[in-house]
Amino acid sequence: MTIGYAGAVRRAGVAALLATTLVFTVAACGGGGDGSEAQGDKTKGSTAPAGSTGSPASDGKTVPDTTTVLVTAKGDKGVDMVIHTANRDSGGFLTVSGEFKNTSGNLFSVPPQWNGMEKDVAASGNSLAAMTLVDSKEKKRYYVLRDTDNRPLTTTGYDPAIKAGESLPFFAQFPAPPNTTTSVDLQFVGFPNTPIEIS
Template structure:
């Protein structure tokens, strides 16, 4: 009788542990709006309004308009499609990167920025900045609470002719600012209009 009671208690403890594990897994599904990893940040932009789904679950920028095209001597071409404010006080820039070099190219390390905190997250576009000439302010890519940049990450190299979608999120300039300069390291500066 005593052995049967011990077996029932052990089975009850195991059942309780399994139930607790399932509950914690369900509660940690990411419904709080926070990214579970840096890879999630690369697939979609927080607050991005002008985007669509490609049918495979990936968010792609609205390419129906072009705000600027930047051609670099390193063979990369940036096309900026949108620079949209959202109600949270952010400015999200979306676009595409194309390799026009004629061969496979690795993204320059300086595009990731020079801060040690963002370098540990790997390749990103954290080094791309916006400049408000009217207010004389420079805006850097925002970081989450873990120090991960709120921009596309993980693009290491690109084959000739390949394109990659990107986003970068910044603090929004004042409402009176209608355009900013976008500065990609090693590439010319371009002026883009804010919508």
């Protein structure tokens, strides 16, 4: 009688252990799939700026709205930086678009300083990561934003030179200054300090 009772207890214990293991296995499999997919969605980055009128940064080509000219800055060697728009969007970003116009009769080689000094950004190739905005009112400097892969949210991968009479369209996306700030100074290598109005 004692031996039979012990065997029944052992069989019941094994059954309970198997049932518990099965419950944990099902819960782990069900939860793991959903969690990993959700995490995957969170880490996906986009090179297309929110509210930008241009193409994604990865293709290096943008087509800004050229119907408006906010300001033109005369740069080195006959290259003008024409700013067409500086738009604040609801996501808290400020996107500046424009073009570099080679008004000289010579080929303009884009200086490597346009890429900025960050080693991590060098992997993106040619970019405008060195472009910054200065909010004198708030005494803050804003740098070009990065995506989740640390690529700058600006025009990248463009040709290393601009032919005479041709243009290089561009965009650059920054954190938006406070709503009370209506203008900022754009600073970029080879060009004078350039005040622009935010719309």
